[in-house]
Amino acid sequence: MKKITAPLFFALASSVLSYAAFADTGNNSALIKQGEYVARTGDCMACHTVGNAKPYSGGLGIKSPFGIIYSTNISPDPKFGIGNYTEQQFADAVRKGVRKDGSYLYPAMPYPSYAKMTDQDIHALYVYFMHGVQPAAEQPKQTDLSFPFNQRWGIMFWDKLFTRDGAFTPTANRSDEINRGAYLVQAAGHCGSCHTPRAISMQEKAYDDGSDQFLAGTELNGWNVPSLRAGGDGSKGIDGWSVQEIVDYLQTGRNQHAAVGGEMTAVIQHSTSHMTDADVKAIAEYLKTLPQKYSANESKSFSEDARTKTENQLTQATDLTAGQRVYLDNCAACHFVTGKGASGVFPPLAGNALASAENPTGLVSIILNGSRLPTTPKAPTQLAMPDFGWRLTDAQVADLATFIRSGWGNSQAAVSASEVKKIRAQLRAPDVTSKPMDLDGVKHYSAQKPQ
Ligand code: HEC
Ligand code: HEC
Ligand code: HEC
Incomplete structure (x- = not known):
């Protein structure tokens, strides 16, 4: 001993x-x-x-x-x-x-x-x-794992x-505001539990900003969890967001770049939308101090020329691919041919983190199941994206996702019908989430296949 x-x-x-x-x-x-x-x-x-x-x-x-x-x-x-x-x-x-x-x-x-x-x-x-x-x-359901777990x-x-013991210690050369933001993010907010990549043995690769792995983005059951490292040249994801845009997202689930979906919905609904303005701003200011990491193929991939090219194809509506046709029939009314959506109402699909994530699970899940923005004190309106799982076949969803992932300057690989089939089957699983999710009675597992 x-x-x-x-x-x-x-x-x-x-x-x-x-x-x-x-x-x-x-x-x-x-x-x-x-x-x-x-x-x-x-x-x-x-x-x-x-x-x-x-x-x-x-x-x-x-x-x-x-x-x-x-x-x-x-x-x-x-x-x-x-x-x-x-x-x-x-x-x-x-x-x-x-x-x-x-x-x-x-x-x-x-x-x-x-x-x-x-x-x-x-x-x-x-x-x-x-x-x-x-x-x-009330006795909740009991955990019953198999041996050896x-x-x-x-x-x-x-x-x-x-794991490490010990309370958060403020950093001396940082302002009180940044230290407060760091505390909220690292301690109670546990943002890293989803946003920091995990090692083979499942621990988060970093629990604080001493490492550039902290909040560097990862996946949760196939769903893209974007990087929160918001300090950079503005060319990749959240580093192109202003402090106010980060605040808007955390308080209302929407801004001109994105609308929240998946597990983040519950975080906004139950947690960040109830924080004081000062605390949410402190979080945003802190995230802005974390330098973004770039890898050769992901930065600056978004091009305005490519976006315009897709917009023109859809407007002329000649020689459309199968996916482009499905898009015009089902999606363009809200997300428009520009792929730019409408700020704070319909999220853009051009350069959108979910639409251009390497893993298509999140995109396909949203198409099949729809999604509902949380109602928050600052944005009480119920905005929803309808579910298309009952209406579109696996092949149609695959064509559509393939188009979205390569249209308007997005540049990810095609999606196959068998991948869609697999994701649809998972969505039909019983009432269990990968992490907390409470979508206020949204039909979340309704992805029935059309006959
Ligand atoms: C339960 C898992 C989970 C936790 C905990 C979590 N997030 Fe998220 N977060 C996500 C997912 C998943 C997304 C992607 C949402 C989407 O696809 O619409 C996301 C997206 C975001 C985005 C948008 C980024 C972008 O580029 O679109 C911000 C900002 C964000 N989270 C901040 C936070 C902060 C701050 C915390 C801690 C207070 C936090 N998150 C905690 C899962 C989580
Ligand atoms: C009636 C209007 C409407 C239609 C039609 C519609 N959407 Fe949406 N869409 C929305 C709204 C509102 C949101 C934001 C909801 C949310 O994020 O919870 C959204 C969110 C999304 C997102 C997530 C964006 C993000 O930032 O995470 C994607 C991807 C998407 N829609 C794709 C599609 C596709 C593909 C179609 C066609 C099959 C479609 N939408 C049809 C209104 C619509
Ligand atoms: C990401 C999901 C998650 C969040 C967020 C979370 N918990 Fe838990 N908590 C769990 C799970 C799962 C268990 C049971 C784990 C087990 O059975 O080993 C648990 C167990 C506990 C226990 C042990 C209770 C007992 O049965 O002995 C306490 C106390 C607790 N949580 C308090 C909290 C408090 C306080 C917060 C907020 C500060 C919180 N939890 C936030 C998932 C969560």
């Missing part, structure tokens, strides 16, 4: 002591409110509540490489929830992934990021969950190798 050295021992002891300094201040309404806000910044709702069920009663299925992991009931019910958790036990579950009974949580719960949350935020969060949330006496002790080794 390794002996704990004295300095390490004192470090551990003092972190425990500093923690115990908070007394449970019970029904303190200001603290409850503060905790409710912290829960928004951490998006606890998105994973721990299914649709219209009681808040925080758990039971959302999250796809993982090992099987489906269900979130637990974190309402203050003493039997089914966490009503019997002390503050220390709560802090350990949220920041270390260790349960009251000492067992280890699966990292589907983003404790590797929450590890950086401050004692103050955890304290407010605890008071909120104990006194500001209604107990829900049902052996929770194995996670201990994963934690030791890949």
